[in-house]
Amino acid sequence: MAIYKFTNWFREFGWRHLVGLLFVTISLYPILYVFTNSFADFANLQNSKLIPDTFTTKHYQSLTGDPLIPYFKWLFNTYKIAGIAGFLNVLLGTFAAYAFARLKFKGRRVGLITLVLVQMFPSFLAFVAIYLLFFQIGDVAPLIGLGTHIGLIMVYLGGSIGFNSWLIKGFMDTIPTSLDEAAKVDGATDFQIFYKIVAPLSRPIIVVLFVITFIGIYSDYILAAIFLKDANLYTVALGINIVFMDDFANEWGSIAAASVIAATPIAVLFIFFQKQITGGLTAGSIKG
Amino acid sequence: MQYSTIFRYLFLGIFNGFVVYLVPLTIAFESWFLLIITTIITLLVNFTYATNRLKPLKWITPGMIFLLSFVVFPAAYSFYVSFTNWSTGHILTKQQAIERLEDLTYTKDDQRGIEFDLYVLQDQNLEYYFLADLDNENLLFGKAVEENEFNEINFANHEPSFKNPNGEILIPDNLYLLSGKEQIANSSQLQELSLLVDKNTRIQLYNISVFGASSGRLLSAQQKYSYSAETDTLYDNVNDLACTLGNRGNFICNGQTIDPGWRINVGTENYQRIVDDERFRGPLRIVTLWTFQFAFFAVFLTFFVGLLLSVSLNKDNLKFQKIYRSIYILPYAIPGFISILVFKGLFNPDFGLVNDWFSPLYELLNIEPINWFRTKESSRAAVLLVNTWLGFPYMFLITTGALQSIPKELLEAAKVDGATSRQSFWKITFPLLLVAISPLLIGAFAYNFNNFTLIFLLTSGGPPIVGADVAVGYTDILISFTYDLAIAGGRGYQFGLAASVTTIIFLIVLLISAISFRYSKRLERVYGNL
Numbered sequence: 081m082a083i084y085k086f087t088n089w090f091r092e093f094g095w096r097h098l099v100g101l102l103f104v105t106i107s108l109y110p111i112l113y114v115f116t117n118s119f120a121d122f123a124n125l126q127n128s129k130l131i132p133d134t135f136t137t138k139h140y141q142s143l144t145g146d147p148l149i150p151y152f153k154w155l156f157n158t159y160k161i162a163g164i165a166g167f168l169n170v171l172l173g174t175f176a177a178y179a180f181a182r183l184k185f186k187g188r189r190v191g192l193i194t195l196v197l198v199q200m201f202p203s204f205l206a207f208v209a210i211y212l213l214f215f216q217i218g219d220v221a222p223l224i225g226l227g228t229h230i231g232l233i234m235v236y237l238g239g240s241i242g243f244n245s246w247l248i249k250g251f252m253d254t255i256p257t258s259l260d261e262a263a264k265v266d267g268a269t270d271f272q273i274f275y276k277i278v279a280p281l282s283r284p285i286i287v288v289l290f291v292i293t294f295i296g297i298y299s300d301y302i303l304a305a306i307f308l309k310d311a312n313l314y315t316v317a318l319g320i321n322i323v324f325m326d327d328f329a330n331e332w333g334s335i336a337a338a339s340v341i342a343a344t345p346i347a348v349l350f351i352f353f354q355k356q357i358t359g360g361l362t363a364g365s366i367k368g
Numbered sequence: 369m370q371y372s373t374i375f376r377y378l379f380l381g382i383f384n385g386f387v388v389y390l391v392p393l394t395i396a397f398e399s400w401f402l403l404i405i406t407t408i409i410t411l412l413v414n415f416t417y418a419t420n421r422l423k424p425l426k427w428i429t430p431g432m433i434f435l436l437s438f439v440v441f442p443a444a445y446s447f448y449v450s451f452t453n454w455s456t457g458h459i460l461t462k463q464q465a466i467e468r469l470e471d472l473t474y475t476k477d478d479q480r481g482i483e484f485d486l487y488v489l490q491d492q493n494l495e496y497y498f499l500a501d502l503d504n505e506n507l508l509f510g511k512a513v514e515e516n517e518f519n520e521i522n523f524a525n526h527e528p529s530f531k532n533p534n535g536e537i538l539i540p541d542n543l544y545l546l547s548g549k550e551q552i553a554n555s556s557q558l559q560e561l562s563l564l565v566d567k568n569t570r571i572q573l574y575n576i577s578v579f580g581a582s583s584g585r586l587l588s589a590q591q592k593y594s595y596s597a598e599t600d601t602l603y604d605n606v607n608d609l610a611c612t613l614g615n616r617g618n619f620i621c622n623g624q625t626i627d628p629g630w631r632i633n634v635g636t637e638n639y640q641r642i643v644d645d646e647r648f649r650g651p652l653r654i655v656t657l658w659t660f661q662f663a664f665f666a667v668f669l670t671f672f673v674g675l676l677l678s679v680s681l682n683k684d685n686l687k688f689q690k691i692y693r694s695i696y697i698l699p700y701a702i703p704g705f706i707s708i709l710v711f712k713g714l715f716n717p718d719f720g721l722v723n724d725w726f727s728p729l730y731e732l733l734n735i736e737p738i739n740w741f742r743t744k745e746s747s748r749a750a751v752l753l754v755n756t757w758l759g760f761p762y763m764f765l766i767t768t769g770a771l772q773s774i775p776k777e778l779l780e781a782a783k784v785d786g787a788t789s790r791q792s793f794w795k796i797t798f799p800l801l802l803v804a805i806s807p808l809l810i811g812a813f814a815y816n817f818n819n820f821t822l823i824f825l826l827t828s829g830g831p832p833i834v835g836a837d838v839a840v841g842y843t844d845i846l847i848s849f850t851y852d853l854a855i856a857g858g859r860g861y862q863f864g865l866a867a868s869v870t871t872i873i874f875l876i877v878l879l880i881s882a883i884s885f886r887y888s889k890r891l892e893r894v895y896g897n898l
Binding site for chain 2: 092093095096097099100103104106107108110111113114172173175176178179180183185188191198200201202203204205206207208209210211212213216217219220221223234235237238239241242245269270271272275295298299300301302305306317320321328329332335336339342343346347350351354
């Protein structure tokens with residue numbers, strides 16, 4: 081009877097747990113591995129294992145103080161670039177979205193269709209042209225040319241503003257217009273309606289899009305790679321992959337420590353906003 | 369004052385400040401195209417915000433500027449570049465190339481290799497002077513100067529008074545003649561000094577002698593090429609001959625192409641090369657095919673794993689569901705460039721963990737451990753395995769969402785009608801799921817089609833395709849191939865060619881998007897009435 085019960089349980093639930101646990105192992109193994117390795121007291125990749133014999137913080141210490149590996153400078157650069165570009169992105173995106181959602185004007189439909197068309201082509205596809213463009217701009221105005229953070233931020237700004245305006249506009253459409261009409265009757269200007277009513281009510285989507293844009297820029301490689309050539313200006317993605325690559329196996333401990341520091345805040349941020357992020361990404365496509 | 373007014377003037381102020389910085393520079397660098405663009409944008413912005421007539425534009429303009437400048441314009445510019453020969457040796461504009469050529473110098477033959485006595489002198493202030501005994505008409509004396517003092521004031525003079533009638537050198541009392549040993553002691557400083565003869569010629573200390581006088585040498589810098597704007601030709605001053613204008617954006621002197629050249633319009637040449645040149649076409653075909661295969665299998669594998677998981681875990685009263693879900697998010701939550709880096713370590717053939725796991729299998733089959741990134745097949749497999757790890761959580765999330773939104777009544781009705789659970793899955797659940805997420809699957813296809821980060825960081829495109837005309841490997845996808853051509857510079861920077869490959873990418877992405885629109889419309893029609 082007990083065996084029968086177990087077989088029944090297995091058929092109903094047990095195999096599900098088996099599949100579930102298999103993928104728990106697959107998901108966690110590399111993450112745990114890099115985490116323990118970042119504290120492990122061994123020299124290189126060759127001697128690494130999941131649970132090291134002794135623990136140390138020397139790999140973390142090795143990330144500070146070496147002028148050839150300005151790791152925390154990379155980290156700072158990345159947060160700066162992603163923060164500024166992300167903020168301006170949703171700011172300008174919200175402005176544009178407001179016009180498309182609330183104002184009636186000629187060319188509104190054309191503008192919206194253009195947004196949808198443009199967002200199909202990620203901006204990095206034309207990276208050759210962006211490189212050549214900023215190569216030439218750099219001759220004229222070194223402040224915004226290749227090798228500068230300002231130039232890179234401007235490119236990131238263009239890259240996701242279409243996508244963000246479109247999604248914010250979609251959200252604003254769900255805010256009842258009766259609110260602004262009432263405000264209008266009371267003599268509110270467009271900007272007041274935007275500032276006092278529509279923008280605050282759109283905050284959920286704005287926050288989520290900021291997080292998505294931030295993480296996207298944080299993880300970008302190709303545009304940062306064509307822009308930044310000076311090791312002090314690298315983003316963390318570039319720095320880890322260019323500087324540590326020369327001696328991959330022997331730098332393993334430092335790579336692990338650098339990875340943990342770079343990944344943890346982003347992973348926490350992502351998990352915190354996970355519902356909204358996946359909700360935002362799949363909005364409108366899942367229907368009953 | 370209202371916020372809107374503050375905002376408006378703040379924005380206008382920053383913007384116009386930027387323009388004030390940019391405009392003089394564009395004029396100084398004669399960059400007329402940039403000037404025109406800047407002027408148009410400036411007029412548009414100021415007109416929009418100074419008047420009240422274009423209300424919607426006030427909201428849209430800031431974002432639109434960036435969208436047009438850095439997304440739309442580069443796409444068009446890329447198309448333009450694909451019709452040029454912009455590449456190593458043809459980087460500059462014609463004007464820049466001519467300037468560069470006119471800066472080149474050479475030493476005349478009759479001034480080359482001549483040595484003469486050179487005396488090093490010092491005055492009370494320890495300043496150096498050179499006295500060069502070229503011949504009787506040229507006993508040159510003057511201050512020895514470093515490069516930053518090369519100007520006419522310091523030109524040397526012929527001073528016959530420094531020599532007596534017997535031909536011996538006379539040194540005035542206020543100057544001190546350095547001995548050979550003293551010259552050696554100060555040689556590093558002396559090397560930097562020159563005695564200027566005229567605009568193009570100077571004298572430097574060449575060989576220090578301890579016993580007799582040291583020797584000097586003439587260094588002359590004659591202009592190597594002169595350009596004539598009227599005839600649009602270059603004159604080679606070295607060989608005294610006129611150069612002709614080549615048709616590839618070069619001058620040709622004496623049958624030889626002169627570097628640097630400049631970029632010119634070459635029409636469809638880059639596209640012809642894609643079609644005709646076997647040494648380029650072959651690798652491109654491999655890359656294009658693999659790009660499609662990679663994108664397809666990337667979506668298929670992640671979707672398969674994601675669906676397997678969501679179907680397994682989508683069961684009422686199943687324990688630990690929440691824990692499973694929160695763990696499966698992790699691979700998706702970690703920035704890709706980190707995970708890829710870690711997997712690069714795990715796939716390391718000598719000490720990587722993946723081979724440790726597989727070692728029982730290797731022993732069982734009695735084969736050598738796989739050197740993952742060495743062969744075409746294994747590196748492609750590695751790329752797909754890593755991508756599956758990175759991407760299955762997304763598929764798990766969206767398939768779970770879709771499964772939960774399928775009405776329970778449908779499945780119950782099927783059960784009542786006697787359908788097995790397998791039948792109801794394939795006939796009801798799966799088709800409905802596909803309708804719901806097919807736009808996302810196509811989106812995932814498009815994403816992986818251009819998944820540069822994965823390929824570039826994991827394999828850098830390797831292993832290389834042997835015999836290709838360009839630097840390219842078996843795991844390269846179109847976008848990383850473009851990067852190899854244009855930026856990596858393994859075989860020079862081939863911007864024109866890279867831009868033509870970019871055009872192909874654009875066309876394919878356009879095609880994918882068109883299919884996406886149509887396909888999701890059609891599926892909605894088919895299943896929409898359910």
